[in-house]
Amino acid sequence: MEKRIINPWKWQDERGYAQAVEVKQVNSTLYCAGQAAVLPDGTSSTADMQTQLHIALQNLEQVIHQAGYTCSGIVRLTVYTTSSDTFVNTCFDDYKDWVAKHRVQTALTLTEVKALFETLSIEFEATVVR
Template sequence: MSEPNVHIDTLSQMVSVFGTILIYTGSSNAKQGECDLERTAVNPWEWSIKLGYNQAEMIDSATRQLICAGQTAVDENGAPQHPGDMRPQISLALDNLEAVLKGGRMNLSNVVKLSVYATDVDEALKNFDLMGMRFGPHQVAPPMTLLGVTRLAIPGLLFEIEATAMA
């Protein structure tokens, strides 16, 4: 069995994320904190680029790492919000992720890996344009895994996102 040719793109690439175009430039300059990550996309195949993520990224020049717990649609007191409604749950989970990143002096441009858990993958994918709207302005397409789960830790929650960020 032959190995696929590995395509490593260090130049700009256009990435379409459910209707949102991302320009992936190979480096990320966070507005908050000082960040100049050298990111090299590694894509043995190109199908994932069309879905808005890279198979892997080589990260150089990082000195800090932030491991974020899964963020969900809860308020500042941990109370679940928007029961049964995927779209506002995704939006609030992303708000909460951004708040955690801000607390670590980072933002979405620093995210190098995402894991997403959804109780209804099809419904989550229908609303994934929210991911593109949030990550697109930061010009990053971090490697991502989306898993369907029976339920999340708190009843009524439909979506959870965890991230690893570097600066």
């Protein structure tokens, strides 16, 4: 796989995403359902958004790795949250740390929604290539 990041500006680099990602010679593509803070027993977390962010990212990692992919292969990531303000003010630094740790360079969309399933406040939907 050949991956090219398109960033006409520099400001997005500090925010942990790319303006566009071009991928050539892809061997396979994985489309991940939204991964949220659902615990191993199937119950939804009632924790704060920051805690839910960590659980949701762990769940996303588990799906990606079980499928034989790596997080660095994420080319598209959509974040659904019940509060963009809470995400930006309490979770964004943790998200950027996760991006740096896994060398993720992805096109990113942050979307505020009225509600997620049960008590969930954040969900990640990813497209991964190799």
